[in-house]
Amino acid sequence: MFMRARRPEQKQQRREAILAAARELAAESGVRNVTLGGVAAAVGLAKSNVVRYFGTREEIYLVLAAEYWRDWADDVLRRLEEGAGIVDALTEPFAERPVLCDLLGHSAINLEHNVSVPAAADFKRGVLGIIGELGAAVERAHPALAEGEGFEVVGVAAGLAGVLYPAANPPPTLVEVYAQNPDLAAACLPFLPTLKRALAAMVAGLPSLR
Amino acid sequence: MFMRARRPEQKQQRREAILAAARELAAESGVRNVTLGGVAAAVGLAKSNVVRYFGTREEIYLVLAAEYWRDWADDVLRRLEEGAGIVDALTEPFAERPVLCDLLGHSAINLEHNVSVPAAADFKRGVLGIIGELGAAVERAHPALAEGEGFEVVGVAAGLAGVLYPAANPPPTLVEVYAQNPDLAAACLPFLPTLKRALAAMVAGLPSLR
Numbered sequence: 001m002f003m004r005a006r007r008p009e010q011k012q013q014r015r016e017a018i019l020a021a022a023r024e025l026a027a028e029s030g031v032r033n034v035t036l037g038g039v040a041a042a043v044g045l046a047k048s049n050v051v052r053y054f055g056t057r058e059e060i061y062l063v064l065a066a067e068y069w070r071d072w073a074d075d076v077l078r079r080l081e082e083g084a085g086i087v088d089a090l091t092e093p094f095a096e097r098p099v100l101c102d103l104l105g106h107s108a109i110n111l112e113h114n115v116s117v118p119a120a121a122d123f124k125r126g127v128l129g130i131i132g133e134l135g136a137a138v139e140r141a142h143p144a145l146a147e148g149e150g151f152e153v154v155g156v157a158a159g160l161a162g163v164l165y166p167a168a169n170p171p172p173t174l175v176e177v178y179a180q181n182p183d184l185a186a187a188c189l190p191f192l193p194t195l196k197r198a199l200a201a202m203v204a205g206l207p208s209l210r
Numbered sequence: 211m212f213m214r215a216r217r218p219e220q221k222q223q224r225r226e227a228i229l230a231a232a233r234e235l236a237a238e239s240g241v242r243n244v245t246l247g248g249v250a251a252a253v254g255l256a257k258s259n260v261v262r263y264f265g266t267r268e269e270i271y272l273v274l275a276a277e278y279w280r281d282w283a284d285d286v287l288r289r290l291e292e293g294a295g296i297v298d299a300l301t302e303p304f305a306e307r308p309v310l311c312d313l314l315g316h317s318a319i320n321l322e323h324n325v326s327v328p329a330a331a332d333f334k335r336g337v338l339g340i341i342g343e344l345g346a347a348v349e350r351a352h353p354a355l356a357e358g359e360g361f362e363v364v365g366v367a368a369g370l371a372g373v374l375y376p377a378a379n380p381p382p383t384l385v386e387v388y389a390q391n392p393d394l395a396a397a398c399l400p401f402l403p404t405l406k407r408a409l410a411a412m413v414a415g416l417p418s419l420r
Contacts, residue, residue: 108373121390160373162373173324187338201415
């Protein structure tokens, strides 16, 4: 079999070019509307070449989601160190990362299908590690929370961010619905205030469940 | 143009047969895996015939989602009348309706795309009406909640149900991941206890935010 000579650095560069194109396309048109062919065209490769790096479109986005989770977590940890309250520290970095929020909504529904078992396992392990790490940091920053409750707070924050993002960033059909129906538009919940309030209520209420 | 003679009752019957087939296929293989062609084959119609009743696959599922929301709400209202606590009354009927939970996860991500503006507006109006109705009932049953807080509790209950359902009901890839990685399987959150606990914490904490 013919194997193209390619040094590891070149392979790594190409891998990163694919991820960068997928990130940019998701930011422009939403994760849902990006195809493998679109990513391939944006990096100037054939689809058959892209799949040597990532088996499927979903695998590209699962790798990107893991990167965004890490980046989000680093921002949360920095804010906690600077003394921010846990609700602000957890939620504001989501508002600054729309592609992450878009990916969160797609993770369980679409991205964890159509990927290889090792890719899915890596992703799960990475996300659980991050939730555990942040959970412990949240408990240190907010001593009213008992052991394990930080993990729950971080998990719910991410879950709600994934639900609220598409509701607050409606697709063209709903934009038209809202233009025609101001009463429905008024009921469209704003992302950050809604997320903060639900999470603040949960944080305040958890101790009473012990 | 040739129009097939068809009485309104016959049309209504056919419409219901399409919805029943879509409901059954979703229960068997998950909303994500059902195609318009699959629904058409199950009712013994051509795809071109099905789209005379529902413009797209997503429109079939949006109509089904509206029916499930109503059915869920009636169950919640019955439980509240019988004296159930608001957290049990809101969450247990989700656990009994896996197809609804599956649809909730898909609504904002997939179903509200690729549908007509009137279909999306009907759906939004119906769901908002139900959340408002249940929100008021929840406030009556749990007087510690102030006006408007019932709406928030019902909305978060539905949002979290849609997030937790796919996590608790993993696709084949993740089933394999969990079989190979017992530590990851142990971290897979159970649907009803997780939903109840997050919602109970929120209900307990909301009054402290006033």
